[in-house]
Amino acid sequence: MDPRIESRRNLLLKSGYGLGGIALSSLLGGAAMNAQARGISNPGLPRFPNFAPKAKRIIYLFMAGGPSHIDTFDYKPEMRKFHGEELPESVRQGQRLTGMTSGQKSFPCVAPMFEFERFGNHGTWVNKELLPNVAGIVDDITIVKSMHTEAVNHDPAITYINTGVQQQGKPALGAWLSYGLGSENDNMPAYIVMISRGRGQLQALYDRLWGSGFLPARHQGVKLRSSGEPVLYLNNPPGIPREARRDMLTGLGELNQVAYDKFADPETQARISQYEMAFRMQSEVPELMDVGQETAHVRSLYGDAVDTPGSFARNCLLARRMVEKGVRYVQLFHRGWDQHGSLPSKIRQQCSDIDQPAAGLIKDLKQRGMLDDTLVIWGGEFGRTIYSQGNLTKDDHGRDHHGRCFTIWMAGAGIKRGFEYGMTDDHSYNILDDTGVHIRDLNATILHQLGIDHNKLTFKFQGLDQRLTGVEEPARVVKEILA
Template sequence: MEKEQFEHGLNENRRKFLSKVSLGLGSIALGSLLIPDLFKGKSGEDALMEALPHFAPKAKRVIYLFQNGAPSQLETFDYKPLLNQQIGQELPDSIRAGQRLTGMTAGQSSFPLVGSFFKFNQYGESRAWISEAFPHTAKVVDDICIIKSMHTEAINHDPALTFFQTGAQVGNRPSMGAWLSYGLGSENSNLPSFCVLLSRGKGNGQGVYSKLWTNGFLDSVHQGVQFSASEDPVLYLKDPKGMNREDRRRMLDKLAELNNMNYETFGDPEIQAKVQQYEMAFRMQTAVPEVTDIKSEPDSIIKLYGPDCLIPGTYAANCLLARKLSENGVRFVQLYHQGWDAHDNLPNQMVGQAKDVDQASAALITDLKQRGLLDETLVIWGGEFGRTNYCQGKIQVDNYGRDHHPRAFSIWMAGGGVKSGMVYGETDEFGYNIVENPVHVHDFQATILHLMGIDHERLTYKHLGRRYRLTDVHGKVVKDILV
């Protein structure tokens, strides 16, 4: 009886809604955006998803500061004085133990150890070791959790980067931001739930591609929206000359009519997704210019992030923009900063890259904290793998390179339910193998979803007869780092 009453009430609400619609099918399409479940019952995949979030979330939003190209853990957060003491000596076979090498160093006749060019010191109550290249990060060390025991199977950039973002080394899988958009949606109907920001450093670059923020087999409304470094952060939002907002509204209503006629004929869900995207773009016309107005920030904030934050497309500008987007309800903001691929001349490249990102990354933590937003915003900093403890090519103390190293590397996380002032995991004295608390990429992904109130085993989507998830068939939540 209760079920019948509930269904009767739901149907009555639908009838009331439809009876008040006066603007044709275009408005009905808009209504379906505002009330996504209005025209469908909960069954199948919808029934699986209706319990989201599965439990009380620690974080509401994610800002992921991805350092594309793989920064060396040995020059950032994993202090190994033994490498400086044994510069030029051969990496012991017992340490490498026949592990896989890239094609760039597999042909080397020797593997001479090389220590860090940079000095390390301990900071904060946590007494964490931080490289002198990151003085601003050292100031917020008690607000972050450094994980020194990350590892992955991928040994080359593209598969490793794709693995971090999508849970698979091959393409056509939904990215992490798309999964969160699918599961949780946006807190602000006038902005996308998933935004992407790109910047380019001074070091050797590795490309980033749209497959890293793809929706994969999810509806295209979940794809990341890329912001540009131009005066128009999102292209084609402005009305063309001769068209005002009322004209655009009428045009979209008529376009929605045509698209819904197509949907009734062909039944392709991407037609509905297209209508949703048009409506989102219409709402973004007002929201985006206001959110992306960096010049409206007070001088104290500009000083905090540094003068580069006034230059569109820089890492500093993107960090500040990420705070503004997150503050306004964007669920997942993904930054990619290129230039970390230091196979040679690592000390000089590290100086430039660290100068680009150190102040702004720390400023983001400080800014969120002073606004009372850090506790509900998860911030992540790190790359796709680490760097070898031996030199690639000819060894020079002040001019050396390091090859890819997937077996052990460092990242840091902050806010959003993660313990602060903590160092988790440990590598051996050579910085080559993990000896304590290993964290796999799938564990990392499972932990992020957990912090967002999602059981990673239950966030699924059926595609080609199989249920997929971000963590595939792996992943354990790293509970030790959670508040």
């Protein structure tokens, strides 16, 4: 007999599965038990959520490249006074510079070259030229101006905010949610990613940013394509009816199960699971992607670009349709915010792409009664510097990366409405008080709104109980922004 099958280790392993199944059945409760009762194949972990959640789902509008907080939300009239002056060393404080500006001899401050105005009941400063539609929803959102990160370059920074660490190989936030909370709709993945292309300099986006890391592979994000088939090979080949596809997958599943029984490789289980998911998605995805089913009123909320496949506007509408169908986490990456030069014209183009769709998404969710339990997040991996990169002219200057402070906004699902949090100095360069929000704190707060204690969502790997919020530095839930 093959020793790989009946070794003492495998015998104990198989026995352990049986005992583990008995133990698991006694522990299952809450959402996991409900999901199993509904026949959901990915019900999440027992006892998750840990407490009553405010959010059932998340839409994360990720502005890849680092939007300038100075030119959007963190405006101060004093900036006009020191335009063109050298950034004081007392403000800069020997900050680590990127390779793009480390050779500069001077660091002249450049004020925003746009008109700002106060909006909403709170009198929130917003760039009225670039973001008139978002300005119209400030009473529905919280603007956090004191975000900060240690990363100063794109790849570690975007890896950091998406996975909780700067090093590659860890699970993304959406993968953690799929692992901990599971799926609401067995015909759709728990975690979906869509990418739109902006009109500025494009930073690379790698599949590992929505990967499962050390978690089982079935928890990784599914990226939908902007043209052609949303998912490659999802449809049956010509001449192959659905019944034949079902028979083929059944046979393939049996062969994979034989392999799993022999070697107990978890990747084999993931393969079986993903084949079955693809088959189930065939019945859901085509209708889901058909935005023509929406009324003219709803489509108008997102702007004319909603009719363009792959646009940010269309992806926002698709995101709403997906969370309405039970997708747990939808992340929209919009590329093009890395504005080291020609910032005045390029940021205008970027904001033109996202202003109406982002505001329209909030309005759409609100009128459907979904904003109360849908958490929407807008932001990038860091902000931009007050000092100029390149020529200090009206159209040619840019801004370098800045992680000491940057701005995001959040809406829905127990987040305060019409609120600002965090204070920076007159140069929008340093956080002034103890209101700093590290990206670990942001992730802890996101998990909290989903009913998860971030210290309890763990996975044993490399001898540590790994967490989204890390194992080295503490993270806090930012309760000041919670309603």
